[in-house]
Amino acid sequence: MARPRSFDPDYVLHAAERQFRTSGYNGTSVDDISAATGLGRGSLYAAFDGKHGVLLQAMAGYFARLGQFAPKALAGPDEGALERLHAYLLRAVHGVPLAADVPPAPDRAAAACFAAKMALEIGASDSEVKRLANDCFSVLATAVADCVRAAQRNGDIDPDADPDDLAYLLLTIIRGTDVVGAYGHSPARLTSIAESAFALLPRPRHH
Amino acid sequence: MARPRSFDPDYVLHAAERQFRTSGYNGTSVDDISAATGLGRGSLYAAFDGKHGVLLQAMAGYFARLGQFAPKALAGPDEGALERLHAYLLRAVHGVPLAADVPPAPDRAAAACFAAKMALEIGASDSEVKRLANDCFSVLATAVADCVRAAQRNGDIDPDADPDDLAYLLLTIIRGTDVVGAYGHSPARLTSIAESAFALLPRPRHH
DNA sequence: TAGGTTTCTGACTGTTCAGTCCATAACGGT
DNA sequence: ACCGTTATGGACTGAACAGTCAGAAACCTA
Numbered sequence: 001m002a003r004p005r006s007f008d009p010d011y012v013l014h015a016a017e018r019q020f021r022t023s024g025y026n027g028t029s030v031d032d033i034s035a036a037t038g039l040g041r042g043s044l045y046a047a048f049d050g051k052h053g054v055l056l057q058a059m060a061g062y063f064a065r066l067g068q069f070a071p072k073a074l075a076g077p078d079e080g081a082l083e084r085l086h087a088y089l090l091r092a093v094h095g096v097p098l099a100a101d102v103p104p105a106p107d108r109a110a111a112a113c114f115a116a117k118m119a120l121e122i123g124a125s126d127s128e129v130k131r132l133a134n135d136c137f138s139v140l141a142t143a144v145a146d147c148v149r150a151a152q153r154n155g156d157i158d159p160d161a162d163p164d165d166l167a168y169l170l171l172t173i174i175r176g177t178d179v180v181g182a183y184g185h186s187p188a189r190l191t192s193i194a195e196s197a198f199a200l201l202p203r204p205r206h207h
Numbered sequence: 208m209a210r211p212r213s214f215d216p217d218y219v220l221h222a223a224e225r226q227f228r229t230s231g232y233n234g235t236s237v238d239d240i241s242a243a244t245g246l247g248r249g250s251l252y253a254a255f256d257g258k259h260g261v262l263l264q265a266m267a268g269y270f271a272r273l274g275q276f277a278p279k280a281l282a283g284p285d286e287g288a289l290e291r292l293h294a295y296l297l298r299a300v301h302g303v304p305l306a307a308d309v310p311p312a313p314d315r316a317a318a319a320c321f322a323a324k325m326a327l328e329i330g331a332s333d334s335e336v337k338r339l340a341n342d343c344f345s346v347l348a349t350a351v352a353d354c355v356r357a358a359q360r361n362g363d364i365d366p367d368a369d370p371d372d373l374a375y376l377l378l379t380i381i382r383g384t385d386v387v388g389a390y391g392h393s394p395a396r397l398t399s400i401a402e403s404a405f406a407l408l409p410r411p412r413h414h
Numbered sequence: 415t416a417g418g419t420t421t422c423t424g425a426c427t428g429t430t431c432a433g434t435c436c437a438t439a440a441c442g443g444t
Numbered sequence: 445a446c447c448g449t450t451a452t453g454g455a456c457t458g459a460a461c462a463g464t465c466a467g468a469a470a471c472c473t474a
Contacts, residue, residue: 001473002471003471029461112327130390176381177379180375180379182340208443246453
């Protein structure tokens with residue numbers, strides 16, 4: 001009955017996310033988004049309500065992806081919980097690939113958590129961005145804490161440790177590697193930091 | 208012989224740093240800097256070579272402040288080293304006050320490490336900023352590692368632990384709290400993260 | 415194949431931006 | 445008191461910006 005849109009909204013949001021990651025929010029113009037996505041200005045405004053709308057929807061998509069990926073990577077039987085935590089930590093400090101249909105980020109600073117990067121840049125003056133970033137953190141914290149509890153049940157982590165505190169600490173470390181990575185440190189160094197953190201996890205006292 | 212400048216360069220750089228912290232680099236205009244510092248555009252360009260020059264010199268000043276403060280807070284006799292590390296960690300996760308003559312940052316995101324914030328926003332496309340931020344990190348890493356070594360000599364930290372690895376990890380945690388703080392988490396939560404990290408430091412095995 | 419509806423494209427507008435420039439002001443030496 | 449020198453502040457410029465809009469195009473139904 002009417003002309004269908006000729007683009008895939010997910011692809012567009014991924015491409016826009018990549019642009020925001022690379023140049024920051026204030027560093028990307030609508031023309032940049034237009035060039036990165038192939039959409040004209042009119043389409044961008046009609047479909048996403050302009051630059052800020054694109055950001056919010058891109059962050060919402062990122063949140064949805066996190067909510068799928070993190071529980072999948074961390075949930076499972078108690079026996080493998082500690083190893084899943086280990087693998088997740090090592091993978092997270094090197095940044096997560098964006099999507100199969102969009103080229104990877106060129107710089108480690110662009111591979112940082114999208115929500116974290118936007119929150120640091122404009123979260124102070126944009127409460128919606130701040131809230132979305134906090135949501136991303138919460139979903140991760142829940143998944144990690146659940147995995148810690150599983151490892152505790154399996155006797156791999158000290159049962160006296162608070163799983164929520166530990167989850168917050170681990171996620172804080174992962175966020176910290178985003179920053180350290182942006183300084184230009186090598187992937188090997190980030191791996192080393194992650195391994196040090198993992199080695200310090202409180203093991204159960206055997207008697 | 209000639210007209211003397213009527214402003215204090217350090218005050219101007221502090222005020223500009225505050226503005227950059229609050230709005231980010233791309234989010235602050237030269238007029239914003241002009242308003243924050245009281246200087247006209249001509250003076251800004253003559254003394255600091257424009258927006259980018261102001262940033263570089265503000266970061267250099269920040270680096271110099273770090274190079275003074277961190278060693279002073281962390282150096283000292285071996286007996287108190289662990290407690291100095293503890294105090295430094297707790298203070299760092301709440302952000303450092305800027306300067307006595309400039310109002311404090313209004314938001315936790317603006318209290319994050321100045322170098323880290325700029326590196327995440329524009330470090331990927333500005334190698335000078337990236338290098339300066341890395342310098343800031345290095346001077347802190349050295350000071351923290353020295354303090355860890357002192358604590359090891361005093362028998363408060365496992366002598367088998369690598370002090371440099373531990374220093375990197377602790378600084379990564381501090382940088383991570385900058386991000387988590389930007390999400391809007393309470394100071395109490397940040398304190399809790401810092402205490403959890405401190406509690407996990409490897410203590411010497413007594414036999 | 416014609417009509418109705420929505421998307422698409424790119425030109426347009428007013429604003430804001432970074433950077434330059436110049437007339438004026440403030441000083442120290444003579 | 446004068447003069448050379450440097451700082452100051454604001455006007456100016458061309459470019460880039462976000463957002464709007466109207467005409468052309470594509471599609472489905474009938």
